[in-house]
Amino acid sequence: MSAVYIHIPFCVKRCYYCDFITYAGQGHLIADYHNAVLKELEFYQRFVTEPVSSLYFGGGTPSLLPALAVADLIQAVELNYGLNPNAEITLEANPGTLDLQKLTDLKTAGVNRLSIGIQSFDNSDLVALGRVHNADQALEAISLSRQAGFDNLSLDFIFGIPGQSLAGWQKNLSMAVEAGVEHLSLYSLILEEGTVYACMVARDELTLPDDDLVADMFELAMDYLAAQGFQQYEISNWSRGAAHQSQHNKVYWQNQDYLGIGAAAHGLLAESRYNNIATTPEYIQRMRQTNKKTQLSPVVEETIPISRKDAMQEHMILGLRMTARGVSASEFNLRYGEELETVFAGQIQKMLALGLLEWMDFKDGRHLRLTRRGIMLGNLVFQEFI
Amino acid sequence: MFPVEGIISYTDTLMENIRNFCIIAHVDHGKSTLADRMLQLTGTISDRDMTEQVLDSMDLEREKGVTIKASAVRMVFTAPDGRDYEFNLIDTPGHVDFSYEVSRALYACEGAVLVIDATQGIEAQTLANLYLALDANLVIIPVLNKVDLQSAMVEEVTRDLVQLLGVDKSDIIAISAKTGENVDLVLQAIAERIPAPVADKEKPLRALVFDSHYDSYKGVIAYIRVFDGKISPSDKLKMIATGSRIEPVEIGVFSPGMKPVQLLEAGDVGYVATGLKTVSDCRVGDTITHALKPAETPLPGYQKAKPMVFAGVYPTEGEDYGNLKDALEKLQLNDASLTYEPETSEALNFGFRCGFLGLFHMEIIQERLEREYNLDVVFTAPSVEYKVDLRDGKTIIIDSPADLPDEGEIVDIYEPWMELEIFTPTDYYGVVMDLVKKRRGIYVNQDYPAANRVQLNFEIPLSEIIIDFFDLLKSSTRGYASMDYKFIEYRAGDLVKLQILLNEEPVDALTAIVHKGDAFHKGQALVSKLKGIIPSQMFVIPIQAYAQGRVISRANVKALRKDVLAKCYGGDITRKKKLLEKQKKGKKRMKMVGNVQIPQEAFMAILRLED
Numbered sequence: 001m002s003a004v005y006i007h008i009p010f011c012v013k014r015c016y017y018c019d020f021i022t023y024a025g026q027g028h029l030i031a032d033y034h035n036a037v038l039k040e041l042e043f044y045q046r047f048v049t050e051p052v053s054s055l056y057f058g059g060g061t062p063s064l065l066p067a068l069a070v071a072d073l074i075q076a077v078e079l080n081y082g083l084n085p086n087a088e089i090t091l092e093a094n095p096g097t098l099d100l101q102k103l104t105d106l107k108t109a110g111v112n113r114l115s116i117g118i119q120s121f122d123n124s125d126l127v128a129l130g131r132v133h134n135a136d137q138a139l140e141a142i143s144l145s146r147q148a149g150f151d152n153l154s155l156d157f158i159f160g161i162p163g164q165s166l167a168g169w170q171k172n173l174s175m176a177v178e179a180g181v182e183h184l185s186l187y188s189l190i191l192e193e194g195t196v197y198a199c200m201v202a203r204d205e206l207t208l209p210d211d212d213l214v215a216d217m218f219e220l221a222m223d224y225l226a227a228q229g230f231q232q233y234e235i236s237n238w239s240r241g242a243a244h245q246s247q248h249n250k251v252y253w254q255n256q257d258y259l260g261i262g263a264a265a266h267g268l269l270a271e272s273r274y275n276n277i278a279t280t281p282e283y284i285q286r287m288r289q290t291n292k293k294t295q296l297s298p299v300v301e302e303t304i305p306i307s308r309k310d311a312m313q314e315h316m317i318l319g320l321r322m323t324a325r326g327v328s329a330s331e332f333n334l335r336y337g338e339e340l341e342t343v344f345a346g347q348i349q350k351m352l353a354l355g356l357l358e359w360m361d362f363k364d365g366r367h368l369r370l371t372r373r374g375i376m377l378g379n380l381v382f383q384e385f386i
Numbered sequence: 387m388f389p390v391e392g393i394i395s396y397t398d399t400l401m402e403n404i405r406n407f408c409i410i411a412h413v414d415h416g417k418s419t420l421a422d423r424m425l426q427l428t429g430t431i432s433d434r435d436m437t438e439q440v441l442d443s444m445d446l447e448r449e450k451g452v453t454i455k456a457s458a459v460r461m462v463f464t465a466p467d468g469r470d471y472e473f474n475l476i477d478t479p480g481h482v483d484f485s486y487e488v489s490r491a492l493y494a495c496e497g498a499v500l501v502i503d504a505t506q507g508i509e510a511q512t513l514a515n516l517y518l519a520l521d522a523n524l525v526i527i528p529v530l531n532k533v534d535l536q537s538a539m540v541e542e543v544t545r546d547l548v549q550l551l552g553v554d555k556s557d558i559i560a561i562s563a564k565t566g567e568n569v570d571l572v573l574q575a576i577a578e579r580i581p582a583p584v585a586d587k588e589k590p591l592r593a594l595v596f597d598s599h600y601d602s603y604k605g606v607i608a609y610i611r612v613f614d615g616k617i618s619p620s621d622k623l624k625m626i627a628t629g630s631r632i633e634p635v636e637i638g639v640f641s642p643g644m645k646p647v648q649l650l651e652a653g654d655v656g657y658v659a660t661g662l663k664t665v666s667d668c669r670v671g672d673t674i675t676h677a678l679k680p681a682e683t684p685l686p687g688y689q690k691a692k693p694m695v696f697a698g699v700y701p702t703e704g705e706d707y708g709n710l711k712d713a714l715e716k717l718q719l720n721d722a723s724l725t726y727e728p729e730t731s732e733a734l735n736f737g738f739r740c741g742f743l744g745l746f747h748m749e750i751i752q753e754r755l756e757r758e759y760n761l762d763v764v765f766t767a768p769s770v771e772y773k774v775d776l777r778d779g780k781t782i783i784i785d786s787p788a789d790l791p792d793e794g795e796i797v798d799i800y801e802p803w804m805e806l807e808i809f810t811p812t813d814y815y816g817v818v819m820d821l822v823k824k825r826r827g828i829y830v831n832q833d834y835p836a837a838n839r840v841q842l843n844f845e846i847p848l849s850e851i852i853i854d855f856f857d858l859l860k861s862s863t864r865g866y867a868s869m870d871y872k873f874i875e876y877r878a879g880d881l882v883k884l885q886i887l888l889n890e891e892p893v894d895a896l897t898a899i900v901h902k903g904d905a906f907h908k909g910q911a912l913v914s915k916l917k918g919i920i921p922s923q924m925f926v927i928p929i930q931a932y933a934q935g936r937v938i939s940r941a942n943v944k945a946l947r948k949d950v951l952a953k954c955y956g957g958d959i960t961r962k963k964k965l966l967e968k969q970k971k972g973k974k975r976m977k978m979v980g981n982v983q984i985p986q987e988a989f990m991a992i993l994r995l996e997d
Contacts, residue, residue, distance in 0.1 A: 005956055187952040211922075215947035236952050252956045266957040273960055304960060314959065317966065321954060354924065377924070378950030383970040386963060 002053040002084070003251040004077060006037060007262035008062040009280050012097070016130035016200070017158070019192035021264035021278050022060040029280055033263070034069050036287035040261050041076050043290075043297055047269065048259070051082035054248040055089045057111075063093035067105030074110045088113055088247040090154075095141035096133035103148035113152040113246075114145055115185070121175045122168055125161045130196065142179050152244060154183035159221070160214040161189055162206055169217045170224070177228045182244040184230065185237050186221050188214055215376065222372070233324045235370075235378060253322050255315045263299075271311070274303045312336055312343060316385040320357075321378070326369025328362065340368065347384040356381050401653045402582045403469065406611065407527075408476045408491055410519055411501035412509040412868065416531040420501060420563040420572070421459075421475060427569060428461040428473070430642060457597070458609050458655055459642040463573050471577050474655035476596065476611075478515070483744030485872065486689055487597065489518050490671045493687060494596045494611035494655065497525040497580030499572060500551075504530045504538035504560070508546055508836055510809030510868035516550075527575050528553060534562040546836035585652030590681040591615030591623075593650075593658075593674040600719040604635045604659035606668045607644070613685060615676070616651035617658065622677040626684040630667040631677060635659040666722040691723035693741025694802065694873065695748055695768045695852050696785035698729055698895060699755075700737030702762035702975050702986065707736050713759035714738060717751060724751060729786070733895040733979045734764060734989070739786060742768075745852050762975065766895045767992040770848045773800040773876055788894040790883045793934065799899070800876040802848040805830075808859065809841050810867035817862045818842060825850035826901060845874060849899070853993050884909055886916065887930040887937075891980050895989050900933075910939040911995040919988045922946035927982055 010030060011022045055077055057070065070091065077083055090113040091106060106114075118138045120126055126134060133141075145153055155176055159169050176184055191198055191208065200206035222232060230238040234253065239245045251258050260267035263283035266275045276299045277283050283299050290298040306314070315335070319327035332340040341348065348368065351357040356374035359366045374381055411417035425431045457477040464470050478491040492498065498519045502508055519526060528547050533540055544558055559575060561568040597609040617623070623632040638646040639656040650656045662668050669691070673684035701710045714726045725741035742748040748768060755761045771785045775797040784790060790799075806827065810818050812834075819829070819842070827846035834840055851871065859867050882905050886896035896916075900908050909931030916929050920943050927943040954962050976983040 007957075188948075188950075190952055211948065212944075218948055235950060235954075249955060252954075252959070258956055260956060264957070266960070268956070268959075275957075275960075314963065317963065318954065318959065376948045376950060377946065379966060379969060380924070380949060382951075382966050383973070386966055386970065 002050055003056070003248055003256070003258035004052050004054070004081070005056045005058060005248070005258060005260045005265060005267070006062075006073060007260070007265040007276075008057055008059040008065060009033075009263050010059065010064050011061045012064070012094075012132050013130070014196075016128075016196035017189060017192070019195050020060065023280060026280060027064070029284065030065065030069070032284045032288075033280060034065075034072070036284045037073060037262050038076050039287045039290065040297065040299060041073075041080050043294075044259055044261075045080045048081040051084045051087075052077055053084040053087050054251060055083070055087060056248040057091040059092050061094045061097060061117075062091050063097040063102075063106075067102050067109055070106055070111065071109030088152075090115055090246070090248055092117065093141070093145075094133065095137040098141050098144060100144050100147055103144055103150070107149050112150070113154065114150050115154040115156060115183075116141055116145070118142075118155045118176075119158045120161065120164075121172050122164075125158075125164055125168070125172075128162050128164075129158065139179075142181070152183070153181040154185060154246070155179070155181050156185045156187070158187050158189050159217040160209050162208060164209065164217075166213065166216055166220065170220060173221060173224050177225070177230075182241075183237070183239045183246065184225070187236050188218060218376065222375075231324060232375075233322060235321050235323060235375060250322070253318045255311065255318050268306075272303050272305050274300045277301045308336065312338075313386050316344065317382040320368070320370055320381060320385075323370055323375055325362070326360065326367040328364055328367050330365045344385060351381055351384060354380075401585065404472045404474070404582055404653045405463075405497065405576050405580045406474045406476065406495045406583055406653075406655055407497040407499060407524075407576055407580055408478050408495045408519075409499045409501055410478070410512060410515045411531075412503065412506070412512045415501050415503035415506065415509075415512070416563045417477075417501055420499070420529070420531065420561070420569065421477065423563050423566050423569040424461065424473075424475065424573060425459065425642065427566070427573060428463050430459065430461045458640050458657075460639045460655065461641075463577060465574065465577050469577075473573075473576060476609075476655065483742075483747040485514065485518070485870070486691065487670055488515055489522070490594065490596045490687065492519050492522045492524060493685075494594055495522070495524055496583055497527065497576065499527045499529055499576070501529050501531050501563075502543060502547065504532050504540050504543050505535050507539065507543050508550065508809070508839065510807055510841070510870050513550075513809055513835065513841070514807065514870035525580050526551060526553075527572065527579055528558045529572055530558055530560045531563050533560045534565055534567065542837070546839070549837065550835050583653035585612070586614050587616055587652045589614035589652075590679055591617060591621075591674065591676045592681045592685055593617065594685050595625075595668060595670055595672050595674060597670060598665045598668050598720075598722075600665055601659065605661035605663060606659075606665050606719075608658045608660055608668050608674065609640075610650070610656060610658055610674060612650050612652050612654045612656075614652055614681065616649060617674075618649055619646075623658065623660075623674050624677040624680065625668060625672045626675055626680070627672040627688050628667055628669060630660075630662055632658065632660045632662065632668075632674070635661045664719050664722075666718070669722050691743065693723060693725050693743060694770065694848060695742045695744055696771065697740055697742070697748060697768040698731060698734065698737055698764075698766035698786065699726070699740050699752075700731065700734040700764045700766075702764060702977075704735055706761055709759065710738065710755070710761055710763065713755055713761060714740070716759075717754060721751075723747065731766075731788070731895045733893045733984070734766070734977055737764075741785070745856070764977070764986045764989055766989045767898065768852050769899070770802050770852065772881070772899060774798070775800075787883060787897040787899045790897075790899060793882070798878045799881045801879050801881065803845055803874050803877050804848050804851065804871040805874050806844040806846045806851065806869060806871045807841060808844070808867055808869045809835075809839065810863055812838050812840050814863040814867060815840060815842075818859070818867060821855075821858060821862060822846060825855060846871075847877075847879065848873070854995075882933050884912070885932045886912060887928075887932055888916075888920075888982050888984070889927050889980055890930075892932070893979050893984070896992075898992055902934075905933040906938050908992075908995060909933060912992055913939040913941050915991045915995060916988055917941045917943055919985055919991055921983070921985065923983060 009022045011024045013024045089111050091111045092115045094117045121135045123135050225238050232238050233245050257268050263280045264278040286298045329340045358371045409417045459475050461473040463473050476491050478488045559571050592614040593610040593612045595608045598606050601607050619637050636646045636659045637650050638644050671688040675681045701707050718724050723743045726738040729739040755763050774782050776795050808818055822844050827844040830843040832842050880902040881899050882902050884898045884900045885892050913929050913931045922944050926945050929941050930937045931939040976985050
């Protein structure tokens, strides 16, 4: 165990496309929530046997927490589990919730990587998405982060926004490159059930861009960023150099254990996936009533045991997302005691024949990975393995 | 079944106190509600045990508000003068596909309660069934229902009824079956106006089977009206038309559940539990008589059920073939008009060619397969039965368009023609005329049975009305028109085979036989419809329509360029996996033809060409 995720389910306002567990207008709960998280961290003490090497504050909008609170939580992680001195400590931050003082305090608290929810540098895109910030605030957030001393910045962008053109997307990409950041996450807009967008589309108030344009945008990003020296190491993630890949997210894609802390957080522990209760007040309530000695976390709502077969399937659909390295045959063999080429013989053969997968030689032997067409049509490949 | 508690016990009723009747009504005009009120008022069912619409016992019937299988129930009605009557209510199916079954049920009665919805007025189906009732010499009691509603047009509909039936205004009973208002007057009218059955208990037994259902313990239950003679439980019986021998498991009456009795005699309505294994041994319209002392002639009117509409039925999952076969077998136990035989399709693999009385019958079978037997099935576009004269002098009969031989081998193709009656407010005269003309219909004559209403009579090929005709008629007349049809004869037609090629390969299950003049626009419409239905796949898929030796329309389904989950992090894995599983399952439901995946709805595309 070396990765810890802490969920911060608070936002200024819910964005139109968002279906994450987050609540606007519950700011008064932040202090109680903080205490509940401290208690949950303590609960897992006996399960964690090695110092934490990656800590991730996700949301919601974790940058809504006061810097002192973040410092306190980092300290608690160190106290309970130990913290590797080189640990990656990421915090998701939204423009409009940041100023130089706060950023400096976060840096001092130990945060060493920021993932900033820029989404677009175009104000009409930002309005369409229902974001609370504007383009100027987005640029300002980047420069303030640099001033505060952050040298590992990631920016989130969305493409396929209603009204967005290919030229508009190109401009976003150019500005992102010019900003000189170390890491980019580019997500194609997905219409999720229950969001404001889904509702608008159902009522014919919103038209999403057509599939061809979205495909063009994705291909443009791949080509342009490659030319600019970025490596696409995962379907939606690019970094300058392997050192700037997200260590934390790679834990997920390599199908390794991680602790999930907080309301609605998910974790993978002892061959089970678990998820915590989703509503914040109930999470706080249950944590408050808990007795330290209980064997099971009082906030876990559901535990799904992962069989070896499940684990192998998940290993493939997660591992193949890593577009550069793919799935190592020798690692697979070491972990499951079976040959990758045997377990998934039919699937691999079929996908190779369709030109969606390819074998590549690495130092530790062959790796199976998506071809360029395979990246575009990843779901067709993933479906084969489940 | 129904609780026995609280049911009145029966004494021998004098034949003069028996009243056998049915209720004639259009769908939704309130037949079942009226029947429910009668059951309550006569104490046949206690208020406590009343489930809505007792007679429609299938879920599907309740949902569609339509009686699919006829049913019968005995009630005891005590008239205001203290006299006890035995009422036998025979329920009839309410759809054109079942007009033969309706005619047999009517034949078992002496009278009919004609229910007209005061908010809707008279409709074609009501008329069609009314004519059947008049043919059977029934006494008609006109009832105006839903008079409690604001939108009731009491005066107007009363005037129409007076004109239609030649009755006096005072003969019409205005009721609300929902509130129960004046339902007692209907019961009194049944006692007073409908004659007692005229029957001879001493003659050799003749009992009409007007319906049946299959019971896994007692075999086929024949619903009967005894016309002559009597039956006791120990009698050896036989069916005159099918020749089946019967040793009854029991005989009885419906009150409303099955209640065994020791004797059924002339005039009675009841049942014989035959022990027979399938309803096709005990067909509606057949006559039951004694095996040892048989009647010389059967009761008139027996016909063998003849399917008119045919469709391929295939399991979505190949492994369900056996289950589909079992389900069809079981459905046929209860439904002698359903036929099926094995069929193989290149596109859909192994399935069955099924025959139905009509499109409505087909829909019911489809829904029962899905709901009662939990099967995922694909129905191909329905077809009629064609007779084809070949150059070599032979005549073949085909019910699947894919079986039509090459044009060079054919001399003539004959298709079934129907007599079509459409009943509509006169405002929609032109609309209806246009619609029928577009479908190759021929105008015959017209009649004005009620004010502002016209009955139009046409002749039309069956193939033109089994596909979306009824829906179009309804939508273009704002739901006011209604229709009825029956078979006339086979006529030669200028017909051609329309084929669809996907990725250059013909798909047998998408073949249609169409009129030469329609081939071009139907081909085009089908291609553009399929283009919208077939999802993008890894490669471009050309779709072509082909008729009379040439491609008449062509379009391409674009290749799929991007399909990939953008986000997958720690919290998403389980959910994203489920999403992928769902996507995969959806794909598995599609049919593979060559290397093209075709969604099931593609096979029904031809049904909705005019959307």
